Amino acid sequence: MTFAINREENILRFTIKRPEIRNAINHEVIDGLEKLVSTVHNDSTIQFVVITGEGDEAFCSGGDLSIFHGLHTAHEAFPMLDRMASVLYNVATLPVPVIALVNGHAVGGGCEIATACDFRLVSSKAKAGFIQGSLAITSGWGGGTYLLEKLARQDIAMHMLCESKPYAADALLEKGWATQVYDGDKEQALQSFLIEMTQVEASVHRAYKQMLIRKWIGQNLLGQIKEEVKNCSLLWEAEEHHKAVQKFLSRKK
Numbered sequence: 485m486t487f488a489i490n491r492e493e494n495i496l497r498f499t500i501k502r503p504e505i506r507n508a509i510n511h512e513v514i515d516g517l518e519k520l521v522s523t524v525h526n527d528s529t530i531q532f533v534v535i536t537g538e539g540d541e542a543f544c545s546g547g548d549l550s551i552f553h554g555l556h557t558a559h560e561a562f563p564m565l566d567r568m569a570s571v572l573y574n575v576a577t578l579p580v581p582v583i584a585l586v587n588g589h590a591v592g593g594g595c596e597i598a599t600a601c602d603f604r605l606v607s608s609k610a611k612a613g614f615i616q617g618s619l620a621i622t623s624g625w626g627g628g629t630y631l632l633e634k635l636a637r638q639d640i641a642m643h644m645l646c647e648s649k650p651y652a653a654d655a656l657l658e659k660g661w662a663t664q665v666y667d668g669d670k671e672q673a674l675q676s677f678l679i680e681m682t683q684v685e686a687s688v689h690r691a692y693k694q695m696l697i698r699k700w701i702g703q704n705l706l707g708q709i710k711e712e713v714k715n716c717s718l719l720w721e722a723e724e725h726h727k728a729v730q731k732f733l734s735r736k737k
């Protein structure tokens with residue numbers, strides 16, 4: 485199994501379990517995120533959702549290039565992008581706070597997943613960035629839309645998207661992408677982040693989350709995400725994209 489869903493008291497945790505390829509996303513992990521969403525909707529006692537990656541190296545390295553490289557045309561890429569974008573919107577709009585425990589690198593689609601979450605607790609050793617531009621595509625799972633929505637400074641968000649590179653944790657904090665940066669043990673970091681929040685009734689968290697979701701519905705965030713998906717699928721079929729992916733997959737270390 486390439487993912488795990490575990491419950492610890494009122495916290496539901498989703499772990500991507502593909503550390504050998506830096507927790508890249510395959511179809512089974514997408515299925516797992518769907519399962520996570522339905523579990524939360526069917527259990528009103530869940531207070532928080534945590535998404536993380538196995539190991540110390542990576543939170544998530546984005547789409548599994550060895551699989552998704554097989555998608556050539558916009559027509560072929562669109563269903564994968566659209567499905568993941570929909571699943572991620574369902575994660576972003578879960579009725580409880582969602583925390584990305586960024587235990588290691590979060591690049592490409594991995595950075596999109598973390599950006600869709602309400603909070604990002606980032607290891608001081610991690611790097612994160614929207615590196616999709618270096619593969620001649622844009623974000624395509626909604627991440628660009630979330631970034632432009634979530635960062636207080638739009639110029640910084642645009643710069644991150646257009647530079648298409650990974651940033652160190654301190655820079656991510658300065659830009660407003662990281663909620664907190666932690667040293668050492670991720671479990672301790674999570675515990676201290678949640679300690680004050682757990683003193684507040686879960687119904688209060690749920691009410692604030694609804695406030696946020698209403699705002700996003702009002703500004704048609706989902707419609708904007710659908711446009712992002714469409715544009716990404718058009719860039720996907722260009723020769724430049726396929727060459728860049730091929731270069732990554734065939735690089736010599």
Ligand SMILES: CCC(=O)SCCNC(=O)CCNC(=O)[C@H](O)C(C)(C)COP(=O)(O)OP(=O)(O)OC[C@H]1O[C@@H](n2cnc3c(N)ncnc32)[C@H](O)[C@@H]1OP(=O)(O)O
Pocket residue numbers: 504505506508541542544545546547548549550552589591592593594615616619624732733
């Ligand atoms: C769907 C839209 C998208 O998500 S587009 C973005 C796709 N993602 C990427 O381009 C990121 C590619 N990965 C990386 O940049 C690096 O692997 C990062 C995450 C920075 C980690 O570096 P480092 O710790 O040095 O590991 P490494 O590069 O030696 O990789 C270890 C093995 O894992 C593999 N791997 C890594 N990422 C992916 C991926 N996204 N898809 C498929 N395989 C991936 C590497 O190829 C490497 O495999 P191997 O050990 O050489 O067989």
